[in-house]
Amino acid sequence: APVIGVLALQGDVREHVAALAGAGADARPVRRAEELDAVDGLVIPGGESTTISKLADIFELRDPIDKRIAGGMPVYGSCAGMIMLAGEVLDGRPDQRGFAGIEMTVRRNAFGRQVDSFEAPVRVAGIEGEPFHAVFIRAPWVERVGDGVEVLGTVTEGPAAGRVVAVRQGNLLATSFHPELTGDRRLHAYFVELVRAAA
Numbered sequence: 001a002p003v004i005g006v007l008a009l010q011g012d013v014r015e016h017v018a019a020l021a022g023a024g025a026d027a028r029p030v031r032r033a034e035e036l037d038a039v040d041g042l043v044i045p046g047g048e049s050t051t052i053s054k055l056a057d058i059f060e061l062r063d064p065i066d067k068r069i070a071g072g073m074p075v076y077g078s079c080a081g082m083i084m085l086a087g088e089v090l091d092g093r094p095d096q097r098g099f100a101g102i103e104m105t106v107r108r109n110a111f112g113r114q115v116d117s118f119e120a121p122v123r124v125a126g127i128e129g130e131p132f133h134a135v136f137i138r139a140p141w142v143e144r145v146g147d148g149v150e151v152l153g154t155v156t157e158g159p160a161a162g163r164v165v166a167v168r169q170g171n172l173l174a175t176s177f178h179p180e181l182t183g184d185r186r187l188h189a190y191f192v193e194l195v196r197a198a199a
């Protein structure tokens with residue numbers, strides 16, 4: 001099974017480890033550079049991007065993660081993890097910094113102007129079956145994508161209809177919502193396949 005780490009600085013690490021294990025990965029938390037060396041792919045969990053950014057520096061994981069991304073390691077970020085994979089962040093803290101990630105602009109806490117948390121059906125391109133029951137918690141949305149970025153999912157109903165909430169650029173995958181908080185393992189299975197293909 002592919003070895004997939006979950007960046008374990010802050011956020012819903014356990015939920016992602018369980019979801020990855022349920023999707024057939026050998027899943028483990030990653031807190032140190034040596035642990036990062038041992039994984040084939042990485043998940044950046046939901047949580048608080050400003051905190052994850054700060055701790056990435058303190059734990060000296062920023063450069064190692066940037067290098068692995070440059071080397072083609074697959075990474076999946078959900079919510080705060082999406083923000084950490086964005087080339088540009090609107091409404092971020094001035095000192096927060098993402099990894100060398102996806103060519104996109106995200107707006108932090110974007111839905112929060114309407115409502116803090118909500119749920120909506122979202123279809124993700126390349127994933128068969130029912131739309132995801134997407135859970136959004138002070139979530140970002142994607143305002144701009146570069147040429148190399150594929151839009152995989154948008155909100156289709158309600159006040160946020162049309163907002164981009166799932167994207168992929170090469171081996172980098174990001175969602176505004178939290179599939180790890182539902183029993184639906186299709187997104188994690190999709191990522192496990194991506195890691196398998198890249199290995």
Ligand code: GLN
Binds near residue numbers: 047048049079083137
């Ligand atoms: N608002 C958080 C941030 O800016 C993200 C929220 C989440 O991950 N559920 O990082």
